[in-house]
Amino acid sequence: MLDSPNxxxxxxxxxxRRMSLLCAVLLLLVLPGCDLFFPPxxxxxxxxxxxxxxxxxxxxxxxxxxxSQGGSEVSFGGIEAAVVSWSDTSIVARVPLLPTPGGDxxxxxxxxxxxxxxxxxxxxxxVRGILYVADRGMIHVICLVNPDGSDSFxxxxxxxxxxxxxxxxxxxxxxxxxxxGNDEIYVVNADGTGESRLTNDFAPDQFPAxxxxxxxxxxxxxxxxxxxxYVMDADGGRPIxxxxxxxxxxxxxxxxxxxxxxxxxxxxxxxxxxxxxxVAPTIMFDGESYEVxxxxxxxxxxxxxxxxxxxDWFPLxxxxxxxxAFQSDRDGVGEIFxxxxxxxNQDNLTQNPxxxxxxAxxxxxxxxAFVSLRDGNAEIYxxxxxxxGQSRLTNNDDWxxxxxxxxxxxxxAFxxxxxxDFRxYVMDADGxxxxxxxxxxxxxxxxxxxxxxPVRPEL
Numbered sequence: 168m169l170d171s172p173n174x175x176x177x178x179x180x181x182x183x184r185r186m187s188l189l190c191a192v193l194l195l196l197v198l199p200g201c202d203l204f205f206p207p208x209x210x211x212x213x214x215x216x217x218x219x220x221x222x223x224x225x226x227x228x229x230x231x232x233x234x235s236q237g238g239s240e241v242s243f244g245g246i247e248a249a250v251v252s253w254s255d256t257s258i259v260a261r262v263p264l265l266p267t268p269g270g271d272x273x274x275x276x277x278x279x280x281x282x283x284x285x286x287x288x289x290x291x292x293x294v295r296g297i298l299y300v301a302d303r304g305m306i307h308v309i310c311l312v313n314p315d316g317s318d319s320f321x322x323x324x325x326x327x328x329x330x331x332x333x334x335x336x337x338x339x340x341x342x343x344x345x346x347x348g349n350d351e352i353y354v355v356n357a358d359g360t361g362e363s364r365l366t367n368d369f370a371p372d373q374f375p376a377x378x379x380x381x382x383x384x385x386x387x388x389x390x391x392x393x394x395x396x397y398v399m400d401a402d403g404g405r406p407i408x409x410x411x412x413x414x415x416x417x418x419x420x421x422x423x424x425x426x427x428x429x430x431x432x433x434x435x436x437x438x439x440x441x442x443x444x445x446v447a448p449t450i451m452f453d454g455e456s457y458e459v460x461x462x463x464x465x466x467x468x469x470x471x472x473x474x475x476x477x478x479d480w481f482p483l484x485x486x487x488x489x490x491x492a493f494q495s496d497r498d499g500v501g502e503i504f505x506x507x508x509x510x511x512n513q514d515n516l517t518q519n520p521x522x523x524x525x526x527a528x529x530x531x532x533x534x535x536a537f538v539s540l541r542d543g544n545a546e547i548y549x550x551x552x553x554x555x556g557q558s559r560l561t562n563n564d565d566w567x568x569x570x571x572x573x574x575x576x577x578x579x580a581f582x583x584x585x586x587x588d589f590r591x592y593v594m595d596a597d598g599x600x601x602x603x604x605x606x607x608x609x610x611x612x613x614x615x616x617x618x619x620x621p622v623r624p625e626l
Contacts, residue, residue, distance in 0.1 A: 212279060212287035218272070219262050220296030220311060221338070222358035223318040224251060227258040227279060229287040239282060243291055244275030264358050267295040267337035270530070270574030270615050295614065297571075297580050298322075298331040298340060299591045302608040309342055311357065314573065314593075314614075316604045322359045330374060331613050334381050334401075341365075341375040341384060352386055354401070365403030374418060376618075377401075378464075379425040385409075387417035387430075396430050398464070409466030414455065418481060420618065422508075423488040425464070431480040431493075432460045434471065459493050461508075472510035479504075481524070483618060485532045490552070492516075492526040492535060503537055505552070516554030525619040527570045528552075529596075536560070536570035536579055538619075545624075547581055549596070560598030566624055569610065571617040572596070580604065580612035582621075589623065 212229035219225050227241055236253040241260050248260040258279065267273050272292050279287040294314060301308045307327045312319035322331075327345040334341065334354075341354045350371040355362040366372035370390040377384055378401075385398045391408065396419045399406040410416040415433040422429065433455050459473040459482045473479035477497030484491060488508060495504045498515060501522040506513040517523040521541035528535055536549045542559070545566045550557040561567035566584040573579070580593050591605040591612045604612070611621055 209285055210287040212277065212289040214277060214289055214291045216313075216317075218292035218294050219318070220294055220313050220357075221262050221264055222311070222320060223262050223296075223313055224259055225262060225291060227260065227277065227287070227289070228256065229279065230256055231281065231286055232256065232258060232279060233281055237282075239280060239286070241277065241279045243277055244273075244293070261358070262291070262293060264338055264356055264360075265293045267293055267574075269335060270295045270333070270337065272574075295333070295337050295574050297591070297593075297604065298333070298613040299580075299605055299609045300329050300331070300611045301605070302589070302610070309340065309355075310605070310609070311340075311359075312604065314578075316593075316602075319605065320359065322355050322357070323353075323362065328353075329611060331611070332375055332377060333613065333615075334377050335379055336381055339381075339401075341377065343373055343375070352384070352403075354384075363403070365399065366406070372397075374618075376420040378421045379423060383421075385419040385421060385428055387419060396428065396466075398428075407466070409462065410469070411466070415457075416460075418618075420482075420484060421464070422484055423486060427461050427508075428464055429459070429461050429482050429484060429491065431457050431482060432471075434458050434460075459491065459506075459510075470510070472506065473513065474510065475513075481526075481618070481620075483526055483528065484508075485528050485552070486530060487532055490532070492528065494524045494526070503535065505535075505554075514554065516550060517557070518554070523548075525568060525570070527572060527617060527619075529572050530574055530576045530615060534576075534596075536572065538568045538570070547579070547598075549598075558598070560594065561601075562598075568623075569612060569617065569619055569621065571612050571614045573614050578614075580614050582610040582612060584623075 212227050215226045232255050241248050241258050243263050244265050246263040248263050251259040272294050274292050277289045277291050296311045301310050308321050309323045309328045309331045310319050330343040332341045338357050339354050343350050344353050350373050352366045352372050352375045353364050368390045372388045375384045375386045382401050387394050388397050394415045394417045395408050396410045396416045397406050419428050419430040457478045457480045458471050459479045462469040479495045482491050482493040490505050492505045501524050502515050503517045503523050503526050519541050523539045525538040526535050538545050539548050545568050547561045547567050547570050548559050563585050569582045571580045582589050583592050588608045589610040591609045593604050594601040
């Protein structure tokens, strides 16, 4: 039976009344604490600059921060930052000790809390900066600077420091310090804190190189009466002699996968046949020669890779560990060679009558930057990994050396004497857009891995 018009109207009235009562109750609940149901949008803060290295100053721009810090704070990647200044619209803080694994940039959240309440959020890109050695007369200081040259600061302060090497995660720097005439190995955090001396011996301890996981450091030392390759924990503990050989062993580095250690060593060569264009080949004893060697990380399975008459030294792993670049004089002059990781396919890459050295692999392993004297003075060149496409990057009458690639492979840092003393410069990877990074006398830039010995002319 159908409802009458009066029943339908009554039902409609009851529904409307119930809805009105429900809306009234909801309003009573929501209006006093509407943030519970409809929280306001979190204010966005702006970072100036938008990227920076550890310990660099950045400005957090926003509103409602208060006129003084008090109990408020700003954090980067969940770590509270040291505040330089605080106002209602801007906070100047230093980037905390955050990692840049493998040199890659690290985008972190920036959070401002005022009186325990969220006052703003944003992001900052933490980047791997450029290390260099500042020459201040009797003191040589290791500095860290933003890739654009801004906000340089000192990581060390005492003695003659040098040879800085980034830890794999970018939070620490290993380096050498010559104090009272002896080289020792130290480590310092990338913000300049926590400096620690790792070696303590009357003999030189030199050329530290990190393991890929950052837990160990290899180095060369003369503490046993001749140079040997040692490994120690990253805090300096458990130093172990790996080579135990009566002649020189040095310049060690871990393979990218952490299973091998590369070095060079002085070994006897025995009897060799030398033709050199003579009518009859000459058989003679060559004595000793520097050879490129490899071993397991425990010091076992030591293998001579280069195994040829002549000096083979300063070996360097390719980024993927399949190739090794090294310097050799087997053709009469210093040339850059490459070989497979097992020692096969040894090729002369530079093939030039002048000295070539200081090889540096690009991060993707497709190119090698190097230094050559082929144009009468030290200049920086680049070539493909197979030696083709050799191109001159620097062009002036003074010393240019020490190329170190940016993590993305688009730029190269280097040292130059073009200003009358040594300074650190940066250029695009094709040699264009050259500009001075450091205003003070400086050298030995390290952006990604850089392993070369500064041997400079007198100015």
